[in-house]
Amino acid sequence: MELRNKKLTHDEFFKQREEVLRQWPTGAGVNLEEAAEYLKKVPEHKQFSKKLRYAKENGITLAQPRAGVALVEEHINLLRYLQNEGEADLLPSTIDSYTRQNRYNECEVGIEESKKAGRSMLNGFPAVNYGVEGCRRVYEAVDLPLQARHGTPDARLLSEIIHASGWTSNEGGGISYNIPYAKSVPVEKSIRDWQYCDRLVGIYQEMGIELNREPFGPLTGTLVPPSMSNAVAIIEGLLAAEQGVKNLTLGYGQCGNLIQDVAAIRALVEQAEEYFKMYGYDVYLTTVFHQWMGGFPHDESKAFGVISWGSATAALAGATKVIVKTPHEAVGIPTKEANAAGIKATKQTLNLLRGQRLPESKELKAEIELIKAETKCILDKVFELGNGDLAVGTVKAFEAGVLDIPFAPSKYNAGQIIPARDNNGAVRYLEFGNIPFTKEIKDYNRQLLEERAKYEGRPVSFQMAVDDIFAVGKGVLVGRPE
Numbered sequence: 004m005e006l007r008n009k010k011l012t013h014d015e016f017f018k019q020r021e022e023v024l025r026q027w028p029t030g031a032g033v034n035l036e037e038a039a040e041y042l043k044k045v046p047e048h049k050q051f052s053k054k055l056r057y058a059k060e061n062g063i064t065l066a067q068p069r070a071g072v073a074l075v076e077e078h079i080n081l082l083r084y085l086q087n088e089g090e091a092d093l094l095p096s097t098i099d100s101y102t103r104q105n106r107y108n109e110c111e112v113g114i115e116e117s118k119k120a121g122r123s124m125l126n127g128f129p130a131v132n133y134g135v136e137g138c139r140r141v142y143e144a145v146d147l148p149l150q151a152r153h154g155t156p157d158a159r160l161l162s163e164i165i166h167a168s169g170w171t172s173n174e175g176g177g178i179s180y181n182i183p184y185a186k187s188v189p190v191e192k193s194i195r196d197w198q199y200c201d202r203l204v205g206i207y208q209e210m211g212i213e214l215n216r217e218p219f220g221p222l223t224g225t226l227v228p229p230s231m232s233n234a235v236a237i238i239e240g241l242l243a244a245e246q247g248v249k250n251l252t253l254g255y256g257q258c259g260n261l262i263q264d265v266a267a268i269r270a271l272v273e274q275a276e277e278y279f280k281m282y283g284y285d286v287y288l289t290t291v292f293h294q295w296m297g298g299f300p301h302d303e304s305k306a307f308g309v310i311s312w313g314s315a316t317a318a319l320a321g322a323t324k325v326i327v328k329t330p331h332e333a334v335g336i337p338t339k340e341a342n343a344a345g346i347k348a349t350k351q352t353l354n355l356l357r358g359q360r361l362p363e364s365k366e367l368k369a370e371i372e373l374i375k376a377e378t379k380c381i382l383d384k385v386f387e388l389g390n391g392d393l394a395v396g397t398v399k400a401f402e403a404g405v406l407d408i409p410f411a412p413s414k415y416n417a418g419q420i421i422p423a424r425d426n427n428g429a430v431r432y433l434e435f436g437n438i439p440f441t442k443e444i445k446d447y448n449r450q451l452l453e454e455r456a457k458y459e460g461r462p463v464s465f466q467m468a469v470d471d472i473f474a475v476g477k478g479v480l481v482g483r484p485e
């Protein structure tokens with residue numbers, strides 16, 4: 004069947020579902036009607052969509068950690084600790100890397116090794132291997148909404164299992180969980196697979212169960228210009244809406260300049276709403292701001308500085324949710340104590356800033372307009388390449404380098420754009436690759452980088468990008484020459 008941005012028919016979906024549920028033995032434990040009955044019993048305070056609505060309507064920014072370990076009991080202890088000690092507002096289950104690659108055999112080995120070692124030998128929770136029974140134990144053990152967070156190009160079986168288990172949100176998308184996470188998964192394949200995941204949510208929606216979907220905003224988390232990440236977020240939002248998703252959280256990864264980060268969230272909301280309206284989708288939209296996704300300082304006190312700065316930006320931007328980092332970010336998977344500390348520092352900052360927003364200024368307005376103009380150039384070309392079909396256009400846009408994610412591992416990503424910070428730390432385009440920006444937009448980006456070059460007494464060059472990549476880990480935002 005030709006790739007199309009078209010809601011999967013019931014026949015198309017249920018025919019594919021037979022193969023999906025056979026991918027691993029635990030798939031046999033998924034029964035749609037039984038799962039719907041189970042989901043209908045999820046109390047409001049454990050429904051992602053309800054808690055996000057409440058936060059948006061009350062101008063509150065919620066705090067959510069990442070967390071996942073190999074064994075069910077330990078994972079439950081971890082989540083309960085983050086709920087009770089960490090005061091998390093929303094809970095994750097970060098899924099391990101083998102599951103993300105559908106390598107469930109290796110998950111089995113990792114589970115056994117973890118039992119022998121008495122510690123987690125996987126970097127997340129292997130939800131598929133535990134199946135509905137194990138995932139329901141996790142859901143029933145906590146008292147907050149639960150979401151699957153991962154990086155899975157083919158998340159069809161994972162999505163079936165976690166939703167059937169009462170987990171009321173799923174992160175990911177056909178671009179955002181492929182290009183930054185995989186080397187050789189064709190864009191067409193991951194778009195199709197995520198159409199399935201979204202259609203599953205749409206089918207639950209038609210049964211009166213509102214689940215939340217959250218495309219992964221930060222992408223590579225390495226100097227991704229806001230217009231590129233916003234373009235991807237809006238594309239994944241539209242693709243999800245076509246499959247019947249009604250509750251969407253679009254995201255963005257902190258870049259570090261306050262004006263630009265606030266502008267990115269404001270532009271994302273304004274532009275996404277414009278596109279949903281234009282295409283007639285009735286979507287309840289919320290936003291998620293990811294605390295700094297790049298290199299972290301080793302020193303835990305300095306790490307708390309980065310965590311608090313991301314929290315403050317999220318609050319001032321009015322994001323519905325902020326994803327929390329921990330003081331162990333520079334070293335690896337955090338202990339539960341370090342994870343809880345990250346959440347508490349975040350919530351302290353959010354509470355101190357409750358109700359405050361970065362006021363409209365000419366600089367903020369200009370940055371919002373610039374981001375929207377850049378994003379429009381990209382999206383217009385995507386639709387043109389697809390002759391109006393967004394799914395086809397997305398595949399062709401990656402082939403043409405119109406969608407191009409900096410520092411992505413995927414061989415389907417052109418990798419021609421080069422980002423670098425301007426003198427105020429805002430992320431600009433140093434090389435445009437094949438992105439069809441207007442001359443005015445290109446000249447403005449170049450002018451801002453020339454200002455930095457003049458200040459630093461060096462030419463605009465790739466070295467600026469390299470210096471910027473290491474800067475935050477060294478305690479600064481802009482990578483000044485040594």
Ligand SMILES: CCC[C@H]1O[C@@H](n2cnc3c(N)ncnc32)[C@H](O)[C@@H]1O
Binds near residue numbers: 126
């Ligand atoms: C896009 C996600 C990257 C971030 O996701 C964190 N992360 C990954 N796996 C786990 C885990 N099992 N528990 C807690 N945090 C985790 C990393 O540290 C990084 O910040």
